[in-house]
Amino acid sequence: MKKRLLATVLAAVMVISGTQIAGATSLSQARSQKNQAQNKLDSVNSQIADIESQQSSLQSEIDKVDSDLVDVLVSLxxxxxxxxxxxxxxxxxxxxxxxxxxxxxxxxxxxxxxxxxxxxxxxxxxxxxxxxxxxxxxxxxxxxxxxxxxxxxxxxxxxxxxxxxxxxxxxxxxxxxxxxxxxxxxxxxxxxxxxxxxxxxxxxxxxxxxxQLAQAQSLAAQYKQTVAEQNAIIAQKLAEAQTVKTSTAGVSNVANNNSSSGSKSGSGSGSAVASYGCQFVGNPYVWGGESLTNGADCSGFVKSVYGHFGVSLPHSSGALTGVGRAVSTSDMQPGDIVCYSGHVAIYIGGGQIVHASSPSTGIKIGPVNYGKSIIAVRRIF
The missing domain is CATH 1.10.287 (Helix Hairpins)
Structure with a gap:
């Protein structure tokens, strides 16, 4: 009986390991495509800035010509x-x-x-x-x-x-x-x-x-959409990897203890929250804002992402430390709210968060330990 159980466990481990390899490949591809799209987006944004600068300079020249023309017409x-x-x-x-x-x-x-x-x-x-x-x-x-x-x-x-x-x-x-x-x-x-x-x-x-500006802006929108799509894929793959990791740990426990007990897998709703939040990477940071497209601050971003799933949360990083239920940093799952001193983010798995970072960087994906100490992790689902 024990040998049969061990064989079953080993088979499960092999299946899960194969899934991890395939997932890693897809994650690597998504990150590569995201980086390519981001590089192109940065290049196009640079072109847009250059075109706008030339437009501004040209408009000044047109204004000067208009002024000179008015003087000539008055003299005439x-x-x-x-x-x-x-x-x-x-x-x-x-x-x-x-x-x-x-x-x-x-x-x-x-x-x-x-x-x-x-x-x-x-x-x-x-x-x-x-x-x-x-x-x-x-x-x-x-x-x-x-x-x-x-x-x-x-x-x-x-x-x-x-x-x-x-x-x-x-x-x-x-x-x-x-x-x-x-x-x-x-x-x-x-x-x-x-x-x-x-x-x-x-x-x-x-x-x-x-x-030229319209064409560049159209390209920028396409690249921005690609970045958002790849970020969503990355978040999904990270969430899947976290689930596989948890499942692997559970299987290992079965093999070691001849028991079916193991770690709790991530919530499907939490993964959906993480995936949804990643769609808005690249959008602006706006103090006091709650718009996922036109701009939000850190707590406004969390509030609006969860609002999409029918959850009403306060627009305050301090107040968000008391929502849902507390979990430890070692048990974080995609969709968990990570609270820092004066800041808040959404955990997407793989040691990564998505958050409205700052006016200069906007909504972005970054490491969970990005320079601030975690003071609380709250789970809604």
């Missing part, structure tokens, strides 16, 4: 108003010049007519003035009047000529000012064209960056 509006004003001034100056020329021509014609009259009738006029004069003084007065008329005509003509010259100079000045403004306007219009082309080019570059 101002010059356009000045050109319109110069056109009005030029029209007025040209009108004044035409009037001055007309006045000059009229005065010149009037003076010519008077001179012609005085020349053609000069002898008789002077003779009449001399004969008809009452005295010699009267003669002199009449001669003086003739001279005054001539001087008046001459002075008036010079005055009109000077006015015409001044107005002509004004016309020339306004035309030159208008020409200068039009040249400045052409320069600003060229600057506007160049700035608009530059903005269009940079906007096209920004669109390219957005496409």
């Amino acid at each position: 509006d101002l010059i356009s108003d000045q050109i319109d004003q110069k056109k009005v001034e030029l029209a007025q100056a040209e009108s004044d010049l035409a009037a001055a020329k007309e006045k000059e021509a009229e005065q010149y014609d009037a003076m010519k007519n008077r001179i012609r009259y005085m020349y053609e009738n000069g002898d008789s006029s002077f003779l009449d003035a001399f004969v008809g004069a009452q005295s010699f003084a009267d003669v002199l007065n009449k001669v003086e009047n003739f001279s005054k008329v001539y001087d008046y005509d001459r002075n008036l003509l010079v005055e009109y000529q000077n006015t015409k010259t001044e107005v002509a100079n004004l016309v020339t000045q306004v035309e030159e000012e208008k020409k200068d403004l039009e040249e400045n306007q052409a320069t600003y219009q060229e600057q506007q064209k160049n700035l608009e082309e530059m903005k269009a080019q940079k906007s096209s570059q920004m669109s390219d960056f957005e496409n």
